[in-house]
Structures are given as structure tokens and as C-alpha cells.
Amino acid sequence: MAEPDLELDSRRALYQHIADNPGVHFRALTAEFEYAKGTIQYQLRWLADEGLINESSDGKYTRYYPTADFDEADRTVMNALRREYSRRVLAHLLAEGPLSTTELGERLDKAKSTVSWHLSNLSEAELVTKERKGRRVVYDVADPDRVERLYAVHQRSFTDRVVDRLLGLWDSY
Template identity: 25%
Template sequence: MSNIRNTILEYISKNPGIRYRELLRMLGLTNGVLSYHLYRLESEQMIRIERDGGMTRYYASDVKQDEANILGMLRIPTARRIISYMLENDGSATLDEIAFMLGKAQSTIFWHMKRLMEKGLVNKHDSKYMLRSKHLIAEVLARYNEQLVERVADNYADMMEDLNF
């Protein structure tokens, strides 16, 4: 395998659920070069590519599907805050409680809860939302928390850098 593919695979392994633009920015490759090597890695079954509603995420082939679903949602800051809040509250909460604690509109929280339910991370019973596989979610969050927090900080730094002419 080429050095470029090894580097790409290493980045994907260290940052499961990474998006194309993040890879492009981190690696400094051209669009065509990155696309070619991602195609090769996928055809060699070294990585798995997941496309969901216009969003493409990359995972090493050894990341299980349920972990990939969790990681994909944890990479969304508001969804990560919702999940963290629910974990702190025995895995359940109402829409009102979450909206109040996160300082977000109910419609925003509802949209995220709908996505979390679609991915199988949350169930709704009466007016309460409950985490499914609470222990697995906590384990994945603990294992990858540092990379997720670093990524948010890096994205913020990139935005600030882009604002400076």
C-alpha cells in the first residue's frame, strides 16, 4: 500500500466518522488525489464509507456499525451535548428538560432527537426520550472524547483563521 494511503488510513482510524473536507484540510491533498486513494481504500475493504443525507463519513473497516452510528452523532456538537446530558441523567430526559439545559429551542432539540431515533440511539416512551445501549454510548464517548473535542477546537480555529485576511 502506498504511503499516501497509509497516511489516509491512519487519519481515518484515529478520527472515525471524519468527513471528506476534514480529510482534505488535514492532509493537504488535492481533491482528485484524495478521491482516488479513498476509492482504492474502499475497494480494498480497508475503510467503510457511509453516506447519510448528503453527509459522507469515513470509518476504518474494523469499526462496528453500531459504534459508527454513535460516532457519527457524537461528531455533531448539539447531538453530543444532548447525549452527554442524557447520560448524566440516568439515560432519559424530556424535550423540555433538554431544551432548557442546553439553552436551545425545542424545535432544534426535536430535530436532533429525530435524528438520534433514526440512528437507533434513542427511543421515545410517552414524553420521555431514553438512550438505547446507554453503556455502549458511554464507552464510545469515553474512548473517542479527546478526538471529538480536538476536532471541535480545530474547526473553530480554522474558522477564526479564515476570518483573518
């Protein structure tokens, strides 16, 4: 029998989807389910009020996480991993070590300004560190073990095969 908190099918389905896809955002939930937006909003609010899920903003989206599985630091990492180019920046830094904006731009085939914007967001979230080496500034992952663990455990919910090939982390867990 289902837990009393999750006795409604819509509530249980939303909670299970959030548990299977931590960091999912509202628009993705509305695309996944045929429920009215108001129903999804109501059930999300109910789950949050009951302490079953947490909300976390990544600056663009409000993302949802099961409370029992993700602390604030985990949610911050997952917010970044849910953004394609932030995930790719982190993957290159994990795979290759400290890199400059120019080096990351070459690897990502993106303008330095775009890479700089992503690095700035990652730095503000305290996910990357920066260090001046002479005239260069290089970036590195602040907590590589946490990022690798969360990526490896949840990589099936990401759709970025470039990062999968670059890291190959799922084999190590």
C-alpha cells in the same frame, strides 16, 4: 515495512488519520492534507474497495471508519457523536437519565424545535428511545454502554469540553 496495501505515503497517511479520527468526513480530510481533492477521493475509494475502510452517511456528511474496528452500530453511534448537538443531547441523557424535549432545551440553551430535530434524528437512527409518561414524552439512550464506550475511547478526537465535563467518562476506561 508497511503493509503492501498501504505502501503509498498518501494512502497510509489517510488511513492512519481515519484510524486516529474515526468518523472524519471528506471536507476535514481536505483541510488536514495538502493533497488534491482528486487524490484524496482516489485513495479513499481504493481503501474502501480493498475493504480497509467503510463509509457511513450521517445525513449531512459521508464519514470514514477503519473496517476492522467499527461495526454498523458503532458507526451509527460515532456519526451522532461527531455532531456537536447530538453529542450534547446524548451526554445529557447519559448523565441525567430520561429527559423531555423541554428539559433538554433548557440544558442546551436551544429552542425546543432544534432539540426536537436532533432527537428525531437520534430516534430514527435508533440511538434514543422515547416513552410517554402521562402528558410528557421522555427520551433515553437506547444502548448507553455502547455510547459511553465509544465516547470514552475516542473522546480525544472530539473537541467538545462541555460534554467532557458533563460525562467525565475517560476516567472510567
